[in-house]
Amino acid sequence: DQQVKQNSPSLSVQEGRISILNCDYTNSMFDYFLWYKKYPAEGPTFLISISSIKDKNEDGRFTVFLNKSAKHLSLHIVPSQPGDSAVYFCAASANTGNQFYFGTGTSLTVIP
């Protein structure tokens, strides 16, 4: 049973506009969330994270929002650039284990 879900397999956005990638989770014990970016034939690379004590974390063009009551997080990329075209995975872990559970990924295409 998938504990972390990304319901949109793909997303296309015009360059300069905002990209919003969504992620839902079912396990209320999750307290740490991460986003990873993956280019073809490469390993995923860490992008941004957020702890459950926060509802927002920002790093340059990337902002992650966490809504604990809805068990939902989102990644905003503003402005989107063609180099952002990649597959984005969200992941979650509970403090007890350092085990990370990943979503199925969303393929973002930024159109020049």
Place this chain on the structure above:
Amino acid sequence: DAEITQSPRHKITETGRQVTLACHQTWNHNNMFWYRQDLGHGLRLIHYSYGVQDTNKGEVSDGYSVSRSNTEDLPLTLESAASSQTSVYFCASSDPGQRLFFGEGSRLTVL
């Protein structure tokens, strides 16, 4: 620079053969993980280790084993390869801040 490397990057084998995928990290991280990536499933945890001599099963551990004899290496062994184990395998280690650092992946094809 510290890094994590996997070998081989590509492997073709036959059903029933034993296969070992190597993973080596130079960050001195205690925590190491093996994931497989399949379409429609994302990244799924196979095995993980919190330190030397420690190994634990993940959500898809059947048919796989790992060993941790030192901090740097976590080899993944498929005892008897099956076609269902055709996948891309990623090794990772995590820092004290709980960020995972991934290798470049090993693509395994079982014929």
